[in-house]
């Protein structure tokens with residue numbers, strides 16, 4: 300991970316680079332952010348920069364043996380600790396620690412530099428449990444840090460989400476945090492510094508990672524997702540400097556487009572009393588898989604909510620994507636208030652029926668009918 304691969308953050312990057320060049324990186328450093336600003340990537344980039352043999356004043360080289368290992372997160376002196384819990388495979392008797400999940404962590408981070416806590420828990424399938432950094436992990440950390448570096452440099456331990464560390468683990472680690480072994484850097488990355496046990500927090504040099512600037516986020520979105528400038532600017536504004544929120548918005552919007560045509564056919568078919576259009580539409584939806592059928596319902600609910608907001612004169616906060624604007628404006632002036640209530644009910648019933656495995660032809664024939672009748 301080179302600094303140049305991280306979106307925005309020019310000031311913080313140069314501050315970290317300067318400290319590294321002057322040999323002034325504190326042995327225990329905390330990077331904190333609200334979420335999605337790039338704190339974890341910055342910690343990794345800093346460790347890579349600190350170890351790079353051919354670094355420049357701007358960045359690590361990206362091609363020396365050390366950089367190559369860092370870029371795959373497989374450098375033997377780079378260690379990670381993060382919250383985990385029991386899964387179907389890693390049961391309680393195996394005492395789950397980060398090492399059990401390191402391949403999943405590498406894969407998740409390398410496919411999304413802005414990985415967030417929830418998607419991490421989904422990835423490792425700890426079901427609805429909260430991840431924790433417990434005492435077994437703390438023991439493992441102490442053991443790892445007691446080893447000499449494998450290569451000619453320092454050791455790095457990145458603790459992601461230290462707010463999930465329990466009291467017992469924190470007690471065990473206090474001495475290490477107070478006085479890390481020689482040639483060791485501990486980098487903590489948090490989005491909830493107020494939840495970190497105070498004795499741990501007091502050992503850290505703290506850096507606040509600010510939101511990514513709007514212009515930079517917009518530029519990045521434009522390039523990364525090939526969307527137009529106006530759309531990118533709107534999304535950058537809504538996401539308030541969080542790259543992960545911006546990505547999530549794009550994803551929802553792109554998925555929404557796939558289902559949008561069906562919703563358009565239902566509403567326009569009902570408005571023009573075109574029963575044939577409604578029938579051919581529900582026939583198509585009935586052939587989709589269950590997940591897609593649910594997504595169709597979710598996206599259509601969202602669309603109906605937008606039309607309703609616009610009809611109430613709340614255009615500014617309805618966040619209508621560009622491609623829906625003219626339809627939404629038209630419908631907002633045509634649809635009766637009773638329509639929103641009927642269709643909201645019909646869509647939530649359809650979603651419940653999908654869950655219950657009701658035959659999808661019945662579900663969507665019924666839904667099509669309700670659209671039709673609600674506007675007659």
Ligand SMILES: [Zn+2]
Nearest residue numbers: 351360363366
């Ligand atoms: Zn290098």
